[in-house]
Amino acid sequence: MICIKNGRVHDAVHETPYIGNILIEEDKIISIGSDFSVPVDAHIIDAGGMEVYPGFVEAHCHLGLEEYGIGYEGMDINELNDAVTPQMRGIDSINPLDPTFEKAAMAGITCVGTGPGSGNVLGGTFAAIKTVGHCVDDMIVKDGVAMKCAFGENPKNCYKNKSVYTRMTIASKLREALYKTRDYLARKEAAEGDISKTPAYDFKLEALIPVIKGEMPLKAHAHRADDILTAIRIAKEFGVGLTLEHCTEGHLIADKLASENYPLAVGPSLTHATKFELRNKSFTTPGILANAGCQVSIITDSPVIPQEYLPMVAGLAVKAGMKPFDALKAITINPAKHLGIEDRVGSLEPGKDADIVIMNGSAFESLTETVHVLINGQLIK
Template identity: 55%
Template structure:
């Protein structure tokens, strides 16, 4: 049993922020409070230090595009077909790449990573912890969301023969959703009679959880018109959706708010590398947050190295996002959006012991992470 003693505890739950202790054992938080008993505990003095829940990035490609390597380690985009809902991130994740340990050293303990934005439908994202050597033992949810993409990327990748306009991108997605509805209806009508079942279609099978609202469409959309197209299709088919990147969300804040969908905002610590990023600003997160949109901040790693997630939150503060809201945006908010708040996102008894100890405000560039614990295991010490 480990006791973190006398630190400033950012619980991210109703207990708020206070100077106190966090006790954990066998991978779970046992108690959070003041003057907790030290009996039977390994005590770590956290006087003058901050104690946070492990940080969570809700959209990256960690483990899929390896460090210091080219095509051999790049498994982000399956660019053989614009429609690949049947591919799964878990089959491409390499937990032994150095970027995973770097993430943990920076306090990022949970990520949702998956396919890139080359395809109209790219496949499923997985949620996993940044410690271990076997991805099957690290994963929280192997099929957490279905990636889809609007805007420049599908047009660029498939401009030679399949996609030349945004109209075609939207049409591909609509067609796949309609075919899935038809496929589901045929399966239901056939019941248990295998002779009447439609021919097995792996792609359509993968889309069924989307139409059953078991997983959301994880929607890559930067420009305002692309965000609106995504929302239009979500309404047409009554599906769940997260607005990933949402770069121009601040220009259509009322529509984003009215949708009820959360936004994974970022990456903002990058150059305007293409036209659809011309309105990129760290102010987006604060504007959406003030309007009542649930936001989480992302790195899109390796676009921004995964360990710089807290830095991105700090820069969003500089542009108007309140400090506690920024902290929520890398802890409890992504946990709730991803459906894993019963395990992570706050320092609450019963949750996983994913804990970060730092020697100052985590948004400050001079602050060091002193300890990172994942499932109660000390995976990094400064």
Template identity: 50%
Template sequence: MLAVKGGKIYTMASKRVIEEGIIFIDGGKIVDVAERAEIPAGVEIIDAKGKYIFPGFIDAHCHIGLFEEGVGAIGEDGNEWTDPITPHLRAIDAVNPADVAFKDAVKGGVTAVFTGPGSANVIGGQSAALKTHGRVVDEMIIKSPAGLKIAFGENPKRVYGEQKKSPATRMATAALLRETLYKARNYKLKKERTKEGEVFETDLKMEILCQVLDKKLPLRAHAHRADDIMTAIRIAKEFDVDLVIEHCTEGHLIADNIAKENVPAVVGPSLTSKSKYELKDLTFKTPGVLAEKGVKVAIMTDHPVIPIQYLPLLAALAVKEGMKEEDALLAITKNAAEIIGIADRVGSIEKGKDADIVIWDKFPLDLMARPDIVIINGEVVYKG
């Protein structure tokens, strides 16, 4: 057993902060969180007096392991540019745990990620939730699949328009997605009506889309512009499927609409140049505006767009531009976990959760803050 004692504990399970608490860890899990408790003899103790203790931070949208750091084109496995409809692709079949960005994540206090395909395709494939420490991806998986990537706007129309293929317009992007979901409905109905003993030909593309139709898997929609956000919401309502808006760059312009539809948003990466028209209204005000309207918000790096270790910095910049400090912290802990669908394991310091804990030398939204100790699954994986 391991005990972390003496630090100021932000459980993120509630607004309550434990000024000098104790966290007991055993078997990779948190077994107790207390203000005061006797520590049994023989228990290993980590003294965190004067430090800040948080659950490991969670990047709710990135491409870590799929676009490898310092490798170049040979390490890019996140976009299958040859077919706009590829729901059967799985991120875990391309993630390289040896990507040095995983070590950077740990050093930055990021202990879990949602990683997956890029936005070249209308339907890009299946994303996964992973821990950031492990030798093989199978040991790092929290949930796979954790979402099905879809994309609107400039990226798919540019990729396929240049090939003189569909989609070359926003109309075609929406039409292809809608057509594919109708095919999945028909496939699901045919499968349900197939009698025992009859031959039924399995279609891997349709199988994963059936999980979407059954609300076992959300659509994770790349959408920057306000009109693209509303198109994603329109199609999700038409097929009665779960949806998460990713990027949501112009979300502050239609915050009331997004809140009305009860759709969560993973916002960012906001620390970039306005490199294309879709980003003309890019601002760190967006997550705060959305949160104020009642939208469940997470903040992303979109790594490698923003290096993953700077996730706390992005939350701090959102606070600088008006987001409440508590909302910003939730956006990289509990909210992120809930949006991904892994809050039963991570995102807060609570009894029964995975022991993913970071001890900070300063408040983590302070630019000068550094993790002193990072614990994942109850194991100390980094000491600063």
């Protein structure tokens, strides 16, 4: 049993932090506050004068799929033999021994949604994983949190003069896959287990069945406003779940996005505008969208921005006008909701995983040091 005592608790539930104790048993938080007795055998962590946060969560990155200090041998983000690859699973490319995991964990990023990149119209599934471990299967919080799809320049550039040339083609390929899956599922269900009536097994369509059934959202890479709206149009057309990733021009259509109420993952903003669709990127975007009433997560899209700098980029959003509590939620509870794992992580509450970060100052300040990190109730720093 562990007790974190006298820290200033930022629980991502209440806007105002408070001085309190956190009692941990095995891998869960069991009590928070100051009105419980601390067991005599508890290991005490004195957090007096320090800031205590939930473990930071990222909704969208590629941690472990593009390895550190290596080229082709460790480049496992995009399968570029086919523009439509929903059958790919991010967990089959993740290398938990890559040094970026330790860098992330030591900085207090305790859980991430990671998976395939945006080269393909359909790229495969994301998983939510903790950032410590030697075997990815032991690190999984939830596999299949989303099915990656992509709009805009990335599929166009990857398949130019091959199979994708226009945005119309991207949309049509996604629609075709969803139409085929809907038909395939209907035929499977109508067969009622009769092998003579069951359609021939299709690996790609099988992977998309959870999307059609509403069990897994599309995770739509979209920077430009028109691409964001195309993603929404197609999701509505098929009645499927959707999260919107990057949203570089989201501030241009903030009222529309607020009315649609899809989760938004915003970023990476701390980069050069390397392509035309990034020309309107701004650190003001997360705050504008949050003020409009959107559920906003801030992302590094690591390795675009190193994973360990997630709190820093949230701080830059605060500098650009985002409310501090909105920024805190954008790297804790909102990405947990975005990934569908808010019952486990994202806030400091009894019953949740004991993923906790203790810092000697504000998480949003670049000079702040991470003093202690607990993941699954284990003190890793």
